[in-house]
Amino acid sequence: MDLLVSRRSCRSFTDKEVSKEVLDKILYAGICAPSAKNRQNTKLLVFQDKEVIQQLSKLNARVMNSDGDPFYGAPIVVVVFYPNDAATGIQDASLVMGNLMNEAYAQGVGSCWINRAKEMFEFDEGKEILKKYGLEQYIGVGCCILGDPTGEPREKTVDTSRIIYE
Ligand SMILES: Cc1cc2nc3c(=O)[nH]c(=O)nc-3n(C[C@H](O)[C@H](O)[C@H](O)COP(=O)(O)O)c2cc1C
Numbered sequence: 001m002d003l004l005v006s007r008r009s010c011r012s013f014t015d016k017e018v019s020k021e022v023l024d025k026i027l028y029a030g031i032c033a034p035s036a037k038n039r040q041n042t043k044l045l046v047f048q049d050k051e052v053i054q055q056l057s058k059l060n061a062r063v064m065n066s067d068g069d070p071f072y073g074a075p076i077v078v079v080v081f082y083p084n085d086a087a088t089g090i091q092d093a094s095l096v097m098g099n100l101m102n103e104a105y106a107q108g109v110g111s112c113w114i115n116r117a118k119e120m121f122e123f124d125e126g127k128e129i130l131k132k133y134g135l136e137q138y139i140g141v142g143c144c145i146l147g148d149p150t151g152e153p154r155e156k157t158v159d160t161s162r163i164i165y166e
Contacts, residue, residue, distance in 0.1 A: 003106050008154055010110025011072040013147030018076060022107045026146065029103030033095035036088035042096050043138055047077045059126050060143065063119040070114055074145035079117050081138035093141035100144045110149030113142045
């Protein structure tokens with residue numbers, strides 16, 4: 001409970017490496033998310049190469065006509081995809097994203113959901129990447145950036161009036 005209510009998005013990272021052991025735990029938590037009919041048909045593309053991440057960042061920025069870095073210099077980017085014929089693809093993939101971010105926080109790793117994962121892979125360069133991994137029939141839901149966080153997470157304020165009892 002403490003972890004779930006205190007997790008915050010992280011948008012600034014140190015140079016310290018996230019170990020493979022910790023990354024694997026985060027990824028495993030991601031694929032343990034529930035899926036409709038237990039189909040488990042989401043895919044996670046894990047990027048750690050600096051140049052490839054820069055290329056992805058540019059694709060993401062292009063969607064917004066921006067020249068900034070939407071990945072905030074994160075050293076790891078996990079893109080979560082679902083098959084384009086999956087009726088509950090967005091729901092399934094979003095739960096994977098949630099698990100990734102929560103387990104990242106539990107492991108002391110900073111994370112943030114970065115949007116535009118669908119549009120990035122609609123550019124020719126994005127399609128090439130999908131082809132490389134045989135994911136031409138998949139749609140991106142979110143990019144989960146990961147890295148060693150700078151500073152402490154900010155305090156969270158939550159609007160509890162959103163819970164409406166009958
Ligand atoms: C669907 C979704 C898309 C998001 N897209 C972005 C994004 O593109 N860039 C970004 O910096 N944060 C993005 N976020 C992070 C939200 O801004 C963040 O979760 C929200 O402000 C609440 O803050 P917290 O995560 O620290 O509790 C996204 C979050 C969600 C759930």
